[in-house]
Amino acid sequence: MTGAASDQSVLLDLKAVSQTFHSKRGALPAVRDVSLSVGRGEVLCLVGESGCGKTTTARMAAGLAKPVAGSVEFEGADIWQLGKRERVAYRKAVQFIHQDPYASLNPIRTVYATLAAPLRKHGLAGSRKDAWEQAAALLARVEMTPAANFLNKYPHQLSGGQRQRVAVARALALGPRLIVADEATSMLDVSIRVGVLRMLSKLRQELDVGFVFITHDLAIARHFGTGGRIAVMYLGRVVEHGRTEDVIGDPQHPYTKALLSAVPDLAPGPRRDPGLRGVDIPDLAALPSGCTFHPRCPLYVPGTCDAVEPELLEAAGREVACHVVAGQADAAPADDTREKTGGGV
Amino acid sequence: MPVLSVRDLRIGYRSGGRLVEAVRGVDFDLYPNEALALVGESGSGKSTLGLGLLRLLPRTGQITGGEVRYRAPGGDQVEATDYDVLSLEGTRLRRFRWSEAAMVFQGAMNAFNPVLRIGEQFADTMRAHAPEGRLGREDIRERAGDCLRSVRLEPGQVLGSYPHELSGGMRQRALIALAMVLEPRVLILDEPTTALDLLTQRAIVDMLQELRAERGFAMIFISHDLALASELADRVATMYAGRIIESGTADDLFREPRHPYTAGLIGAVPTVHGGALEPVSIPGAPPDLARLPAGCSFASRCSYAVDECRTTDPGLLMVTDRPAGETSHEAACLRWEAVRMPAMALQDEEAGK
Ligand SMILES: Nc1ncnc2c1ncn2[C@@H]1O[C@H](COP(=O)(O)OP(=O)(O)OP(=O)(O)O)[C@@H](O)[C@H]1O
Ligand SMILES: Nc1ncnc2c1ncn2[C@@H]1O[C@H](COP(=O)(O)OP(=O)(O)OP(=O)(O)O)[C@@H](O)[C@H]1O
Ligand code: SF4
Ligand SMILES: [Mg+2]
Ligand SMILES: [Mg+2]
Numbered sequence: 138m139t140g141a142a143s144d145q146s147v148l149l150d151l152k153a154v155s156q157t158f159h160s161k162r163g164a165l166p167a168v169r170d171v172s173l174s175v176g177r178g179e180v181l182c183l184v185g186e187s188g189c190g191k192t193t194t195a196r197m198a199a200g201l202a203k204p205v206a207g208s209v210e211f212e213g214a215d216i217w218q219l220g221k222r223e224r225v226a227y228r229k230a231v232q233f234i235h236q237d238p239y240a241s242l243n244p245i246r247t248v249y250a251t252l253a254a255p256l257r258k259h260g261l262a263g264s265r266k267d268a269w270e271q272a273a274a275l276l277a278r279v280e281m282t283p284a285a286n287f288l289n290k291y292p293h294q295l296s297g298g299q300r301q302r303v304a305v306a307r308a309l310a311l312g313p314r315l316i317v318a319d320e321a322t323s324m325l326d327v328s329i330r331v332g333v334l335r336m337l338s339k340l341r342q343e344l345d346v347g348f349v350f351i352t353h354d355l356a357i358a359r360h361f362g363t364g365g366r367i368a369v370m371y372l373g374r375v376v377e378h379g380r381t382e383d384v385i386g387d388p389q390h391p392y393t394k395a396l397l398s399a400v401p402d403l404a405p406g407p408r409r410d411p412g413l414r415g416v417d418i419p420d421l422a423a424l425p426s427g428c429t430f431h432p433r434c435p436l437y438v439p440g441t442c443d444a445v446e447p448e449l450l451e452a453a454g455r456e457v458a459c460h461v462v463a464g465q466a467d468a469a470p471a472d473d474t475r476e477k478t479g480g481g482v
Numbered sequence: 483m484p485v486l487s488v489r490d491l492r493i494g495y496r497s498g499g500r501l502v503e504a505v506r507g508v509d510f511d512l513y514p515n516e517a518l519a520l521v522g523e524s525g526s527g528k529s530t531l532g533l534g535l536l537r538l539l540p541r542t543g544q545i546t547g548g549e550v551r552y553r554a555p556g557g558d559q560v561e562a563t564d565y566d567v568l569s570l571e572g573t574r575l576r577r578f579r580w581s582e583a584a585m586v587f588q589g590a591m592n593a594f595n596p597v598l599r600i601g602e603q604f605a606d607t608m609r610a611h612a613p614e615g616r617l618g619r620e621d622i623r624e625r626a627g628d629c630l631r632s633v634r635l636e637p638g639q640v641l642g643s644y645p646h647e648l649s650g651g652m653r654q655r656a657l658i659a660l661a662m663v664l665e666p667r668v669l670i671l672d673e674p675t676t677a678l679d680l681l682t683q684r685a686i687v688d689m690l691q692e693l694r695a696e697r698g699f700a701m702i703f704i705s706h707d708l709a710l711a712s713e714l715a716d717r718v719a720t721m722y723a724g725r726i727i728e729s730g731t732a733d734d735l736f737r738e739p740r741h742p743y744t745a746g747l748i749g750a751v752p753t754v755h756g757g758a759l760e761p762v763s764i765p766g767a768p769p770d771l772a773r774l775p776a777g778c779s780f781a782s783r784c785s786y787a788v789d790e791c792r793t794t795d796p797g798l799l800m801v802t803d804r805p806a807g808e809t810s811h812e813a814a815c816l817r818w819e820a821v822r823m824p825a826m827a828l829q830d831e832e833a834g835k
Contacts, residue, residue: 161642186679187651236650236677239589282767293540294497297588297673298524298706320650323676324588326523326706327750332763353679356754385754399680400754416685420639 148347149175154207162422167193169373178345180365182358190373191351199233199317232308236319238300242292249288255310275306297324317349372429379455389457391436436461484511491548493534504530506724517701519711522721528704532670580611584666588673594645601641629659632689650677672704720744723779730811740801740813749824786817
């Protein structure tokens with residue numbers, strides 16, 4: 138495993154977790170057999186196309202949803218077997234930043250009330266004055282100053298990026314040891330985003346806070362996730378997982394290559410072609426046979442890829458789920474050029 | 483002729499007995515078939531401007547001045563249109579909103595009614611706004627299906643789902659599709675792709691470009707994603723503290739920004755390719771809208787600022803020889819001639835040593 142160094146340093150351990158939803162159309166296997174871990178002070182980035190199961194995985198990691206199979210351990214203990222006291226401690230140690238700041242802030246609470254509630258609940262603020270000051274300090278950390286302009290506002294009086302920053306500030310209130318952040322900076326302009334990410338990086342370096350960090354922005358994954366690991370998900374499974382530098386600098390899975398080749402550039406010029414055979418993401422209720430990526434994959438080998446689901450295996454210093462990468466099938470020759478456009482960015 | 487001409491638009495919010503202006507005198511023209519990207523600082527008034535244009539502000543919001551002229555050419559059967567949106571009321575305002583202009587809100591993920599299936603919401607919207615009257619079930623399914631497919635969603639999967647059964651990005655896309663079924667002439671998209679991965683973003687951008695070419699609608703695209711804005715937009719405008727502080731073609735703005743804030747913003751973009759520069763944030767905080775300083779509102783954070791900046795409000799200045807209109811480049815900076823991209827400034831410094 139490319140996991141964290143020693144067991145003591147592991148904060149969060151997802152052990153073969155799966156999540157299935159049930160709908161009119163049948164069972165939807167949103168996450169299948171995902172094993173990932175996060176160490177103290179470590180960043181695990183989750184990336185992948187819309188609907189691939191990032192939020193579902195993050196919710197299990199943060200204890201907000203129980204996996205239908207597998208287990209979630211925090212500091213060595215199964216989070217679904219905790220006693221009452223331990224559960225309170227766990228709730229304080231792990232914070233989740235919701236993908237949608239329009240849905241996650243209580244509309245009838247002011248910014249002050251939103252930030253003070255967790256402080257009060259855990260006995261971290263004595264007087265109202267103390268709570269006010271702590272709330273103001275939290276806002277300053279997410280670059281919302283002067284704080285007095287915001288503390289009395291309700292969410293609907295804030296811009297999208299301001300709501301998002303309140304959600305981040307709330308997650309910091311209790312001094313968490315693990316932050317699960319679901320697209321937590323997507324509504325911030327780049328300048329503020331860089332500032333907020335720098336502040337979070339400091340938490341990581343100085344206080345050993347661990348992160349599960351979901352982002353669609355691979356440049357952010359690269360910068361914030363430096364020294365950490367990245368997991369690329371496709372249709373509920375991890376298809377590539379390794380050191381961030383390795384995966385982004387030298388992607389192996391054809392899907393990772395496609396994702397990277399789609400990164401737009403401020404420099405004008407012809408766009409790179411992601412080289413996929415199809416753009417449509419298959420329906421979870423009717424997953425393709427074999428490798429679920431095969432209908433879109435430029436390296437697709439008939440007879441193998443559509444017959445057997447590839448396992449996540451060690452390759453080039455990381456884990457990859459692909460028959461061709463594993464050398465168990467040879468890619469069609471015409472795909473050489475595509476490989477080049479995808480990789481080496 | 484522009485389809486929308488906005489002049490000195492001012493919008494404020496009442497709070498605690500005071501009216502604080504969040505949009506402080508915005509001018510721009512939007513031409514048919516044009517894509518205008520609105521970028522800028524979080525809290526600078528982009529959403530407020532978008533909502534104001536469609537008269538969709540919350541009750542505490544108020545347009546305090548200006549003009550929003552909407553023009554549509556006449557046809558065989560149709561009379562030419564030319565009116566000030568700010569003077570519309572009742573049915574005429576409703577008609578403007580639905581058949582002339584549509585908006586996908588920021589936070590759209592949360593905009594669907596949680597207890598109705600997506601399909602029912604498509605049907606409701608289409609029935610309420612279909613200009614030609616009644617629509618059959620089949621028509622609705624077909625048109626909704628086309629729009630959903632163009633944002634990479636499977637109609638069979640989505641139409642029967644409740645909003646919470648879709649991922650964040652799926653809801654975002656479903657809402658874009660919902661705005662498209664109305665076939666507006668002006669489409670405002672407020673952060674429509676924030677939560678979307680790049681392959682999906684690209685598919686949506688392609689879809690928007692195709693539809694734009696096909697139907698010739700104009701688009702205002704509010705986004706924090708500068709790369710996406712540069713790819714999609716013909717023109718880009720940067721907002722800061724309630725004003726447009728720079729506007730020009732996408733090429734102008736991204737290659738030769740003439741306002742220090744725009745230049746700083748571009749310099750802050752991290753790259754995946756590992757360019758030499760570490761992204762840097764712009765130091766300092768935006769001004770308090772209730773207590774704006776005299777002179778340029780960026781002066782306290784600006785490394786180019788001179789004494790005059792703190793007393794004189796620069797206003798938008800023409801920074802090219804090109805004539806005013808679709809290709810002009812304007813910046814609200816007294817020292818625009820000195821402004822360099824951060825990377826270039828660094829090189830200049832080194833060369834000077
Ligand atoms: N209903 C409201 N009442 C009072 N103030 C408001 C209200 N809505 C927005 N504001 C304030 O107006 C300013 C502009 O907000 P707006 O939502 O237009 O910003 P924005 O540019 O869209 O930012 P973002 O990129 O973060 O979404 C902000 O300072 C915000 O706090
Ligand atoms: N409560 C639910 N009921 C039924 N299906 C669900 C539910 N929640 C999620 N799903 C489905 O599970 C899949 C994964 O959803 P998830 O929210 O984890 O995706 P995601 O990777 O976070 O996507 P995005 O980038 O769009 O946010 C999607 O197909 C979604 O439709
Ligand atoms: S006018 Fe002066 S302070 Fe304002 S941006 Fe230009 S140089 Fe900076
Ligand atoms: Mg999600
Ligand atoms: Mg906004």
